[in-house]
Amino acid sequence: MKSFRKLLWDKNSLCVSLTKFYSTEKKVVTTKPRQPVDPRRIFKVYRFGGILSKEKPKLINYDLDVSKCGRMVLDALIKIKDMDPTLVFRRSCREGICGSCAVNLQGTNCLACITPIPPDKVITIHPIPHMYVIRDLVVDMTHFFDAYNSIRPYLVRLNKGPLGKYQYAQSINDNAKLVGLYECVLCSCCSTACPSYWWNGRRFMGPATLLHAYRWIIDSRDEDTEQRLHELRDDFKAFRCHTILNCTLACPKGLHPGLAIAKLKRLISGLDKKPLSEINAMIYSEPAAKC
Numbered sequence: 001m002k003s004f005r006k007l008l009w010d011k012n013s014l015c016v017s018l019t020k021f022y023s024t025e026k027k028v029v030t031t032k033p034r035q036p037v038d039p040r041r042i043f044k045v046y047r048f049g050g051i052l053s054k055e056k057p058k059l060i061n062y063d064l065d066v067s068k069c070g071r072m073v074l075d076a077l078i079k080i081k082d083m084d085p086t087l088v089f090r091r092s093c094r095e096g097i098c099g100s101c102a103v104n105l106q107g108t109n110c111l112a113c114i115t116p117i118p119p120d121k122v123i124t125i126h127p128i129p130h131m132y133v134i135r136d137l138v139v140d141m142t143h144f145f146d147a148y149n150s151i152r153p154y155l156v157r158l159n160k161g162p163l164g165k166y167q168y169a170q171s172i173n174d175n176a177k178l179v180g181l182y183e184c185v186l187c188s189c190c191s192t193a194c195p196s197y198w199w200n201g202r203r204f205m206g207p208a209t210l211l212h213a214y215r216w217i218i219d220s221r222d223e224d225t226e227q228r229l230h231e232l233r234d235d236f237k238a239f240r241c242h243t244i245l246n247c248t249l250a251c252p253k254g255l256h257p258g259l260a261i262a263k264l265k266r267l268i269s270g271l272d273k274k275p276l277s278e279i280n281a282m283i284y285s286e287p288a289a290k291c
């Protein structure tokens with residue numbers, strides 16, 4: 001009996017719900033009125049006049065109405081520069097491609113041009129950490145690019161022909177191995193977020209350079225694998241990475257330098273071998289050039 005009553009009740013409630021569901025009456029949706037967000041923000045921006053300046057570095061406050069500029073941090077910086085033309089920062093593409101606008105925003109490295117202005121009332125912008133500051137938000141990238149250049153970041157073919165004469169072919173599968181590597185824009189957000197790079201920056205190459213080292217080693221068209229791996233066989237160059245993965249968290253392009261370094265370490269230590277190329281790289285070049 002009880003269960004029969006329950007069934008009736010269930011049926012009734014189902015009917016009511018179905019009637020409600022199919023009812024053509026307009027529902028009055030009551031939503032809370034949106035609280036207007038205060039667009040005024042205080043930007044605390046790191047200012048330093050350079051090593052020849054007698055003044056110590058300081059944070060300067062800029063009050064900015066962010067409804068009057070674009071929605072990215074770079075737009076706010078450009079607006080601040082309109083107010084104070086002495087502010088110096090790097091930028092070029094405004095599209096997250098040139099990698100030049102890296103800054104430390106609220107303690108996290110980012111590319112200013114693709115990072116929305118945070119909702120916080122007070123927003124702090126520093127240069128990327130553990131780099132020599134040239135002026136304001138501009139840091140000295142010489143050491144970073146010296147390390148990058150040292151890995152020979154270009155294709156090396158043993159059979160050298162005239163430059164630009166041949167087209168080097170690659171299968172779709174071999175090309176897929178470069179996905180997640182070639183997109184790196186060398187912004188250095190990862191390297192400057194890496195504790196090992198802070199502590200051993202002179203000898204540890206840092207995640208960005210190591211990601212590129214792996215990118216060229218794994219490229220099926222490159223023929224200098226042994227030499228490249230030999231050059232990285234060192235206690236510091238790659239093995240100072242302790243897989244803390246700050247680099248991966250910091251990458252504004254969503255890449256995974258930590259994973260690339262882990263794979264690179266396996267190749268360096270001989271645990272893995274570079275897979276053979278699926279096709280002959282010279283397949284589409286002139287017959288005389290085939291090797």
Ligand code: SF4
Nearest residue numbers: 194241242244245247
């Ligand atoms: S995973 Fe390696 S490279 Fe990345 S932050 Fe940690 S120590 Fe640095």
Ligand code: SF4
Nearest residue numbers: 184185187188190251
């Ligand atoms: S891996 Fe990411 S964070 Fe590191 S340099 Fe490349 S784009 Fe920048």
Ligand code: FES
Nearest residue numbers: 094096099101113
């Ligand atoms: S301006 Fe080029 S990456 Fe930001």
